[in-house]
Amino acid sequence: MATADDAPVRVSPALDADTSFLLARASALAATAGNRALSGLGLKVRSYSVLALAAEVGPSQRDLAERLRLDPSQVVALVDGLEERGLVERRLDPSDRRARIVVATPEGLALFARAREAIAGAQRETHAPLTEEEQVALGDLLRRLAYADLQ
Amino acid sequence: MATADDAPVRVSPALDADTSFLLARASALAATAGNRALSGLGLKVRSYSVLALAAEVGPSQRDLAERLRLDPSQVVALVDGLEERGLVERRLDPSDRRARIVVATPEGLALFARAREAIAGAQRETHAPLTEEEQVALGDLLRRLAYADLQ
């Protein structure tokens, strides 16, 4: 079985083989690159994820919190920020007057299109050490890990 | 080229294909599982990483901060916590009296051995959706991403 045993020590032997440690580091790198790519649009990866759902799904805030694994109170602040800029709006759910449906405005859709390109560019940069096939394989593996709890 | 286009929507089409988003979610899952596995030992993944370096490397606090990408002030607090429990100690660097070398005590080495097993168990749990070969492949890909800045 191939392991990291024959590889040079990068941080420490135990941590070099610890996937949670590697995931944390890779995630931090990707988040930094993503935030940098989005900074010119006044977004961060977190607000971008809310904008993406508003543009592509149109969920209630409750659904939004579950999908993004955020506390409902965090969703309030994030939607507030996007709504003040006219990027999303809260619509009443005709079937449940407690719920607020978050949908992107035309301005929000336009910014989302640009933000998605910016994120894609940052991803190409972050993934530069990998070949095309490896990038696809990584995405597949990560989806199976990250979405393991969905069915 | 294989993409996520033919896969069911999990969160949103854009986010399902966003590696930074998937990395963040997988990292959060792994960190939660790791913290749960370490909770009985009075450790978290962060303090565990410091203990691992103290046990396997014995670096200065400066070196420790660079390896773990932490602010030096965070290292102070983390080493304080471990030192108060008698798990590590600060030794003087004979070649530089400003530096403090962090090394694990016998108690720290013993706890590290148990913590490493606990982390391995959590990792097996987190990686359950993947085959053995896929787990190895994921570790390889993550190392190349996370350590891309080291040569």
Added chain:
DNA sequence: TTCAATCATTGACATTCTCAACGACCGGTG
């Protein structure tokens, strides 16, 4: 000997996470 740079430390500050509470509203029961 002098001086800029480095190390560990302290403290302040912003950001983020987590949790409890509340009014408004839902669905079901009597």
Added chain:
DNA sequence: CACCGGTCGTTGAGAATGTCAATGATTGAA
């Protein structure tokens, strides 16, 4: 119809974490 446990969005507090500036002690080089 009136009630009532549960849900949704919201507010606010507290903890945890990240980031940054300043300082005393020490280093290495001019």
